[in-house]
Amino acid sequence: METYTETVLRYVVEYLEKLPPEHQAAMRINGIDPDDNWYLKWSFNTEKDAINQLRKEEDWYQKFCEERGFTPSKKFRARDLGSTQYIERSALF
Secondary structure (H helix, E strand, O other): OOEEEEEEOOEEEEEEEOOOHHHHHHHHHOOOOHHHOOEEEEEEOOHHHHHHHHHHHHHHHHHHHHHHOOOOOEEEEEEEOOOOEEEEEEOOO
């Protein structure tokens, strides 16, 4: 099986999306907590860059929802992983 290494830099910007109840129930059945299922959006070498991107993401998402009449369903956070992470992944193709 072919693999590749994903590099995630120390400081990350992640988002959590509020899902419909039926999706949340399906996740719980599969052992996933939908209230703590954060998704990686960006990674950076410096905290300053991560926080700047976090603000951009929040501003862009708020404007996107307002322009389309959507109720915002995502929240964002910046987090320090402590060090760069290297994750071995299986190649899909």
